[in-house]
Amino acid sequence: MNGERVIRSGEWARPVRPVRREVLSARPELDEGQPPLLFVPGFGHGAWAYAEHWLGHTAARGFPAYAVSLRGHGGSGPAPEATLRAYAHDVVQVAASLPRQAVLVGHGAGALVVAHALARYPARAAVLVAPVLGGWATFGAALRRNPLGTLPAVFGGGLRLSRRQLFGRETPDADARRHTNRLGRAARRAQWELLTGTDPEPPVGGPPVLVLGSPDDRVLPATALTRAARRYGSAPLLFPGMGHDLMLDARWQEPIDAILDWLVKNPIRGEVR
Template sequence: MRGREWARPVRPARREVLSALPEVEQGRPPLLFVPGFGHGAWAFAEHWLGHAAGRGFPAYALSLRGHGGSEPAPEATLRAYTHDVTQVAAGLPRQAVLVGHGAGALVVRHALARYPARAAVLAAPVLGDWATLGTALRRNPGGTLPAFVGAGLRLSRRQLFSRELPDAEARRYAARIGHAGRRAQWQLLTHRDPEPAVGDPPVLVVGSPDDRVVPPAALTRAARRHGGAPLLFPGMGHDLMLDVRWREPIDAILDWLEKEHPPA
C-alpha cells in the first residue's frame, strides 16, 4: 500500500493523447509512447505513430501535463508525470507496451512499478545519472545551468539532431519544444531509484553512440540494469523519432516486439 497516494492524490489534469490504429486488427499489443521533457505527443505523431500502425500495432502518444496540448502544469512533478502514464495506459484496450524517450524513459521506469506492462522500451534514456548531466554541462552549459535555478532546460540543435536533418526541419521541431515543470527538472537529478517493475517485463534500450545528450556508457548501464545490451544506431541525434533515419530505430523496436509478442 502507498499511503501517500491515498492521502495526497495527484491532481487530475486534461491530457492530450494522439493515436494511429491499424486498418486491420492483428491482435498486437498497443504501444504508448511517452515523450521526454519539453516534447509532446507531436514528436511521435510525425513518423512513429503511423509507421507502427502500418505494421499492425495500435499506437498512442501521450503529452505529459504541461507539454504539447495537455493542460498547463508549471509545478508538475515526476510523480504527476508517472500518474499520467499509468492512467492513460490503464485506459487502453489491452495491456500496453510503454515506450519512453529521453526523460520520458525515467517516467516509464517509475510507471512500470504501478502498471503491468507487456514490455518497455527506453529510447535515448535520460535517467538522471551524473554522467549524463556532466555531458550536458560540457556540451551545452548555457542551456543546462539555468535548469539548476528553476529555469527551463534548453537543448541545442546539435544535441537533438544529426547534421543530416535539414535546417528548416530542425528549426521547425525546435520551435515546438517547451519546458518541463521546474520541480520535475530538479527531481530528474535528485530522484530515488524506481521501485521494481510489476511482473518483470522485458525491457529494450535503444540509442545512438553519437547522441550528444546521453553518452554511450549511460546507454550501456541502462541496458545492463535490465539484463541486456543497448541497440545502437550510429550517426543519429538524441531525438531518434525525428531525425532523418527515424525508420531504423522504430523498425528495430517493432521487430523486437514481434519476437516477444507474436500476433494473437
C-alpha cells in the same frame, strides 16, 4: 513485497491532481490483436513528436499506437508544479484506459517517467529510447556537454537543447528548426528531480525491456546507454550517426522498425487481465 509499496499510503494521502491529457493515436486497418504501444515524450516534447512519423508507421505495421503529452506539454493542461510522480501518473492512467495491456515506450526524460510508471503498471514490455534516467551522473554529464543549457534548470529555468544535440547531420536544417521551435519546458520540480532523483522501483511483473539510442547522441554519453541496459539485464541497441531525437531524425524509420521487430521476434508474455 512490503505493504508500503502495494498500498503507497503517501500517495493516497496526497493524490495527484487531475489534468486534461492530450492523447494522439493511429490504429491499423485490421486489428490482429497486437498490443498497443503507448509513446511517452521527453521533457519539452509533446505527443506531436511521435505523430510526425512513429505513430503512423507503427499502425501501418499492425500495432495500435498512442502518444500522450505529459501534463504541461503539448496539448495537455498546464501544470507548472508537476513532479515526476505526476508525469508517471499520467502515463499509468492513459495505459490503463487502453483496450489491451500496453507496451510503454519512453524517450529521453520520458524514459525515466516510463521507468517510474513500470513500478505501478504491469506493462507487456517497455522500450527506453535514448534514456535520460536521472541522478547526479546525468547532471554531471549534462553540465559537461551543455553547460549553458543545463545551468538555468538548476535555478528554475528551462533546459535548453540545440539542433546539434537533438539531430544528426542528415536532418535538414528546416526540419530541425521546425521541431526545435515547438519545444516547451518541463515543470521546475520535475527538472530538479530528473537531475538529482533516486532510482525507480523495480518494474511490476518483470516485463522485457529494450534500450536503444545513438553512440553519437550529444545529450547523453554512450556509457549511459550501457548502464541503462545493464539495469534491465541487456545490452543497448545502437544507431550510429543519429541524434538524441531518434523519432524526428532523418533516419527515423530505423529505430521504430527495430522496436517493432523486437516485439515480433521476441514473443512477450500473455496479457494480464
